[in-house]
Amino acid sequence: MKTIAIFGSTGSIGRQSLEVIEKSEDFRVIFLTAHKNQELLNEQSEKFNSEQYLGDLNARIISEVVKKADIIINAIPGFNGIYVSLEALKNGKILLSGNKESLAVAGKFLIEIAKDNGGEIRPLDSEASAIWQLLNDYKEDVSSITLTCSGGPFFGKKKQDLEFVTINEALKHPTWKMGPKVSLDSATLVNKVLEVFEIKNLFNLDISKINIVIHRQSVVHSMVHTKTGATKMQISRNDMRLPIFYALNWPEKKEYPWPPLRIRKSELNFAPADKDTFLPLKWLALHGANPNFPVILNAANDVAVAKFLAGEIKFLEIYDIIETALSKWILEVPIHDLTGLIEFHNKISNECCNNSSGRKIHTSKAR
Numbered sequence: 001m002k003t004i005a006i007f008g009s010t011g012s013i014g015r016q017s018l019e020v021i022e023k024s025e026d027f028r029v030i031f032l033t034a035h036k037n038q039e040l041l042n043e044q045s046e047k048f049n050s051e052q053y054l055g056d057l058n059a060r061i062i063s064e065v066v067k068k069a070d071i072i073i074n075a076i077p078g079f080n081g082i083y084v085s086l087e088a089l090k091n092g093k094i095l096l097s098g099n100k101e102s103l104a105v106a107g108k109f110l111i112e113i114a115k116d117n118g119g120e121i122r123p124l125d126s127e128a129s130a131i132w133q134l135l136n137d138y139k140e141d142v143s144s145i146t147l148t149c150s151g152g153p154f155f156g157k158k159k160q161d162l163e164f165v166t167i168n169e170a171l172k173h174p175t176w177k178m179g180p181k182v183s184l185d186s187a188t189l190v191n192k193v194l195e196v197f198e199i200k201n202l203f204n205l206d207i208s209k210i211n212i213v214i215h216r217q218s219v220v221h222s223m224v225h226t227k228t229g230a231t232k233m234q235i236s237r238n239d240m241r242l243p244i245f246y247a248l249n250w251p252e253k254k255e256y257p258w259p260p261l262r263i264r265k266s267e268l269n270f271a272p273a274d275k276d277t278f279l280p281l282k283w284l285a286l287h288g289a290n291p292n293f294p295v296i297l298n299a300a301n302d303v304a305v306a307k308f309l310a311g312e313i314k315f316l317e318i319y320d321i322i323e324t325a326l327s328k329w330i331l332e333v334p335i336h337d338l339t340g341l342i343e344f345h346n347k348i349s350n351e352c353c354n355n356s357s358g359r360k361i362h363t364s365k366a367r
Ligand SMILES: NC(=O)c1ccc[n+]([C@@H]2O[C@H](COP(=O)([O-])OP(=O)(O)OC[C@H]3O[C@@H](n4cnc5c(N)ncnc54)[C@H](OP(=O)(O)O)[C@@H]3O)[C@@H](O)[C@H]2O)c1
Pocket: 007, 008, 009, 010, 011, 012, 013, 014, 033, 034, 035, 036, 037, 038, 055, 056, 057, 074, 075, 076, 077, 078, 081, 098, 099, 100, 101, 124, 125, 126, 176, 177, 178, 179, 180, 181, 182, 240
């Protein structure tokens, strides 16, 4: 029986991980952490008979928790989730990473640390998981990848339509129920660009081989195009329990305890993405080959998201903050070590935080 610690157990990924674990006799939850939701954390730790920690994470608590478990589930949003992943991999643990920000920005370093210490990274993100599943099943050489994208709540809108959108509108994802950070990233499409780098790093692919296509139904979670000319798709319900189940049980292929997606009558629709409205796609085309791009995009975005969710800036000002950061830092000398990368992230983050951008606006807050 393997022991599990979940960082961020009260969030969307954390709660669904517990639902998956509950269906199996192979795992025992020994530690759960949350930030503020004491009530749910108490309920969970009582149910699973686990230890718990509530509050801001620090190096001591991360290290103590990681040492206790065989499997670490990282369900913390934002770049700060990297400290959980780092500690897990340095200690040779199996890391199930929902945290895509660290994989997108520092995946190359995390993979090296995993290799050096006998650790392992298994992705939870549905698109990264889809590609992982496809690569595990089909051994043909991959010629390229198509990443599907729901388009978020503002698909079909033009830039001028987004001027006054509220927090609630931005968090209303059409097909997934997720935490506020990733929901907002799906509305701006920063999320999709982070996924491009997450997948580049995890599967050692050139970004020129990763295409993005809009797929509103969110049942095709990605596609792999093989050198033999076939396109393989991973199709399943839009339910994060599937990638969590797959990652937890890997390399065993256990029987999924929930019903599969059975398509009786449906059409699968795909459409090109609108780069003029959703600027992260334009920046990807412009700067994607620059090694500084993912760290700048992600650091500025983490700050911009916090400001938007606090009602301090308007939706389009998220793009302004990121564009200002890109123009300031994109030509910096590329960084070749993890310490330098974290310092670079912190520098961008501090400057973006200190810049008083946007006027105070009052919008209804979600959650
Ligand atoms: N949700 C999805 O379907 C989905 C899909 C793909 C990838 N992901 C990725 O998975 C990660 C988690 O997403 P989520 O949607 O599960 O987020 P979420 O619902 O917002 O949950 C975040 C969890 O982390 C805790 N937390 C937040 N800030 C913290 C802090 N500063 N210190 C300590 N704990 C903190 C929260 O505790 P409280 O509840 O106490 O605040 C909660 O348990 C993100 O990187 C996201 O991109 C999520």
